[in-house]
Amino acid sequence: MHGGPDADGVPAHDLSTNANACGPYPPALRALQAADARHYPDPAYTALTVQLAAWHGVAPSRIVVAASGSEFIQRISVAVALQARGKSGAAARVWLPAHAYGDYAHAARAAGLERTDVTADAALLWACDPSSPLGQPHAGLAEQVAALQGAQTLVLDQAYEPLRLDGALALDASAQDRVWRLLTPNKALGLTGVRAAYVIAPHDVDAPLLARVRALAPSWPLGAHGVALLESWASVDAHDWLDRCRATLRRWKTCQQAVLQEAGWRVEPSLANFVVAAPVDGTRVAAWPALLAGLRQHGFKLRDCASFGLPGHARLAVVAPAVQDALRSALDVVAAGSTVA
Ligand SMILES: Cc1ncc(COP(=O)(O)O)c(C=O)c1O
Structure with a gap:
């Protein structure tokens, strides 16, 4: 199993690979x-x-x-x-x-x-x-x-x-x-x-x-x-650029962790530009496939962690604040639907 584009094409917001959201270089x-x-x-x-x-x-x-x-x-x-x-x-x-x-x-x-x-x-x-x-x-x-x-x-x-x-x-x-x-x-x-x-x-x-x-x-x-x-x-230039990217990604990551927590997700500790997270609510975990599919319909692809031995968890790349805002809305809409389901 891999993240990235799938049978539905390139996701509008692809959080399923860990590509640097400040890129491309x-x-x-x-x-x-x-x-x-x-x-x-x-x-x-x-x-x-x-x-x-x-x-x-x-x-x-x-x-x-x-x-x-x-x-x-x-x-x-x-x-x-x-x-x-x-x-x-x-x-x-x-x-x-x-x-x-x-x-x-x-x-x-x-x-x-x-x-x-x-x-x-x-x-x-x-x-x-x-x-x-x-x-x-x-x-x-x-x-x-x-x-x-x-x-x-x-x-x-x-x-x-x-x-x-x-x-x-x-x-x-x-x-x-x-x-x-x-x-x-x-x-x-x-x-x-x-x-x-x-x-x-x-x-x-x-x-x-x-x-x-x-x-x-x-x-x-x-x-x-x-x-x-x-x-x-x-090249030195690429690594200077990466240094600046890491500073930006650190700020974005702090905001994204808060977005997920406010949406009722538990976020695991991570040192990198991605995090593993899972809904705290058990009803939502039961509706996990529907929740991921619903997010995909809203343009968000997360990486299902089942193949990593972590069922009911998703890996999300750190993304820009505007995408985080859209993620927050999509999480609310889709979670409401999947809880009812
Ligand atoms: C930990 C890790 N190693 C290696 C790869 C493979 O990278 P690529 O085949 O794009 O060079 C990936 C891709 O997702 C990865 O997550």
Whole structure:
């Protein structure tokens, strides 16, 4: 299950993805409009790789470009499954957080990885910080990274790091160097329609695994628009802009939490530009599908959290005050209808 456009088209007010409501980043939009789609990109992405590596202060050999975050989730799952099977013959195991992006489990099933609750038994471990849907730090992240054994791969999904409104990642530089860091800036730049991501491999990466990850990529995973997006992202100007966005989003978030609470919703704590919330009223929870459908009819799409293991809850991106006003009206109208139902 995903947020965003559906069979009814693009929602007038889409709170179901966590795209930065202050976006899109204007220079990235201009770069997309100017992207030269007449030619294939450089299949090795030489200049882009050098730019991303310089931006992060790492060797270019550690950068892996991906068609999207979701594409890399599939690719690393298959790569780890094949590497681990090659060593022992047994199916490798994966460890997932309790509430997480559904693609981790989906990719694990497709790759034949078996779920385990024991981190020490896992060949592949997933962490996301700030997490989705709850926008929380990954519990025990530093300890989990410190305990990693040589044959284990931990992927830290940093999709929402640029949209972290409070606190900081609990990993120092050397701990970050031990994990695969997945960066997918389309949400932060407010351009989720562009599919592009990249990964920073660990400093002492298992060379055969890295080779396998590269070999599993199709030719030209990124198109001209993906290249343009990542080039725009790796710049001081983009990060200054993001700094200003975070200041705005913090203010908007405080107002939005109040709007939801006044409408009778309980709002869970979050560090990011999105919150999980649920109606406090039990009658309304029973009428949950009708309530979401009613909001959709009023132009508001929220992300149902059932597939995250949180039934009766919705995830909402922080939006501008005018949209919050409209949300408040829609919540009142729809809740009145669903209570009667
Ligand atoms: C936590 C998380 N990681 C990764 C992704 C995938 O991002 P994309 O495929 O747009 O790069 C998403 C998308 O919603 C997400 O929520």
